[in-house]
Amino acid sequence: MNNGLKGQSHHVADIKMFPTFVRSLPDGSENGEFLALDLGGTNFRVLLVRLQGHEIDIQSKTYLIPQRIMLGTGTQLFDHIADCIGKFVSEHDLLNHSLPLGFTFSFPCQQEGLAKARLSKWTKGFRCEGVVGEDICELLQEALKRRTNCKVEIVAVVNDAVGTLMSAAHVDRNCEIGLILGTGCNACYMEYLDNVGTWKHDDEKDHHPRQVIINTEWGAFGDNGCLEFTRTEYDRELDTFSINPGKQVMEKMISGMYMGEIVRLVLERLANEGLLFRSVDHESALFERGRFYTKYVSEIESDTDEFFRHTKQVLDELQVENYTTEDCKIVKYVCTLISARAAFLAAAGLATLINRLNKQDMTIAVDGSLYRFHPRFHNLMCLKIKELVKPGLKFKLSLSHDGSGKGAALTAAVSLRLRSLKPLPTDSSQHSLTTQETVSVRA
Ligand code: ADP
Numbered sequence: 058m059n060n061g062l063k064g065q066s067h068h069v070a071d072i073k074m075f076p077t078f079v080r081s082l083p084d085g086s087e088n089g090e091f092l093a094l095d096l097g098g099t100n101f102r103v104l105l106v107r108l109q110g111h112e113i114d115i116q117s118k119t120y121l122i123p124q125r126i127m128l129g130t131g132t133q134l135f136d137h138i139a140d141c142i143g144k145f146v147s148e149h150d151l152l153n154h155s156l157p158l159g160f161t162f163s164f165p166c167q168q169e170g171l172a173k174a175r176l177s178k179w180t181k182g183f184r185c186e187g188v189v190g191e192d193i194c195e196l197l198q199e200a201l202k203r204r205t206n207c208k209v210e211i212v213a214v215v216n217d218a219v220g221t222l223m224s225a226a227h228v229d230r231n232c233e234i235g236l237i238l239g240t241g242c243n244a245c246y247m248e249y250l251d252n253v254g255t256w257k258h259d260d261e262k263d264h265h266p267r268q269v270i271i272n273t274e275w276g277a278f279g280d281n282g283c284l285e286f287t288r289t290e291y292d293r294e295l296d297t298f299s300i301n302p303g304k305q306v307m308e309k310m311i312s313g314m315y316m317g318e319i320v321r322l323v324l325e326r327l328a329n330e331g332l333l334f335r336s337v338d339h340e341s342a343l344f345e346r347g348r349f350y351t352k353y354v355s356e357i358e359s360d361t362d363e364f365f366r367h368t369k370q371v372l373d374e375l376q377v378e379n380y381t382t383e384d385c386k387i388v389k390y391v392c393t394l395i396s397a398r399a400a401f402l403a404a405a406g407l408a409t410l411i412n413r414l415n416k417q418d419m420t421i422a423v424d425g426s427l428y429r430f431h432p433r434f435h436n437l438m439c440l441k442i443k444e445l446v447k448p449g450l451k452f453k454l455s456l457s458h459d460g461s462g463k464g465a466a467l468t469a470a471v472s473l474r475l476r477s478l479k480p481l482p483t484d485s486s487q488h489s490l491t492t493q494e495t496v497s498v499r500a
């Protein structure tokens with residue numbers, strides 16, 4: 058993490074620790090009508106968020122991103138997104154409203170302004186041509202111009218971890234860490250600017266607090282080989298058949314996009330070696346990549362008696378026949394090992410952040426289906442964090458709702474509030490990045 062924060066070592070660090078330009082947590086005074094987008098995993102959503110202090114009204118619609126668009130060109134992707142926004146805005150009778158937009162874009166980005174973010178790399182199954190290195194806000198703003206006539210201005214781009222933190226900090230003053238355990242795995246936290254060697258954007262007359270949210274992008278931990286001592290043959294096989302081999306090593310050991318497949322690879326080997334399912338048919342879906350969903354892990358681990366109701370249901374779905382109770386026990390045991398490993402790795406990362414921030418009481422906002430639905434993930438993480446944090450530091454993991462919608466809107470609102478705190482631009486500061494943004498937003 059220190060390597061990522063330092064100017065000299067940032068380019069070789071595998072945990073990038075990107076500064077986000079989000080300089081303040083919400084204080085409850087955020088108001089207004091915002092659009093939010095959530096892109097970066099299973100679903101794409103457009104949301105209308107109305108904020109009035111602690112009262113929040115959210116309306117949203119989920120749209121599909123077909124596989125051909127996920128693996129197509131950037132233009133196709135952003136045109137598709139703009140079309141969805143256009144439909145949403147006209148369905149909600151908002152065509153004549155000037156709407157600031159908070160964009161939750163959950164891929165690693167090098168941020169150059171609150172509304173300027175260059176994609177570093179695609180992850181989580183996306184691979185659209187011509188986007189890496191480009192400013193995704195500009196691509197979206199251009200697509201909006203091309204495809205719609207709505208008055209939408211992108212004010213902030215955040216990832217889902219930052220959205221989750223912003224959303225939870227709105228109601229909990231102790232919350233300074235955000236964590237995602239969904240399709241991917243990532244974390245962010247509030248850092249002092251003095252520790253951020255890569256921060257080059259300071260303005261002398263800056264009235265912001267001297268802090269910034271850091272998007273760790275810790276899913277890439279291990280990409281430099283430092284986790285090899287603990288990776289298994291199953292991790293390596295999964296990696297070989299992924300669309301980004303060698304990348305996102307820690308994420309692949311933790312997140313929902315991969316966990317089910319790791320379990321499947323272990324079960325496949327046990328079956329092939331005659332240690333499981335004495336007569337398994339090789340036509341069974343157990344032998345097909347991607348067919349063992351991570352939700353199965355949650356279901357199997359929720360079996361608490363010798364009837365193995367959920368485990369049997371999963372095995373039936375996979376067309377495994379003639380299994381015994383002993384087989385069910387083994388299947389469940391494999392799931393518990395792999396989910397515990399994931400929870401412990403995520404806990405190690407969190408404990409590092411908690412120790413770093415060194416505050417008496419820390420709330421960690423968590424979002425994502427893996428955390429939400431897995432029956433033991435929360436407890437396993439708490440157990441391991443307790444072992445790893447400095448004595449006396451208290452912490453709480455708290456499920457955050459709708460981080461990517463509410464959080465993105467709050468970020469947009471906070472940025473508008475902070476801009477209004479700034480002194481009027483003078484000639485000498487005319488060319489600073491922040492001043493230019495102020496002008497464009499007000500216009
Ligand atoms: P995203 O991260 O894309 O915003 P989610 O938070 O819903 O979306 O996470 C999706 C991931 O969670 C998928 O990889 C899926 O396999 C996994 N998942 C979905 N349901 C469950 C479940 N019941 N238990 C564990 N993992 C789940």
Ligand code: MG
Nearest residue numbers: 098217239461
């Ligand atoms: Mg999400």
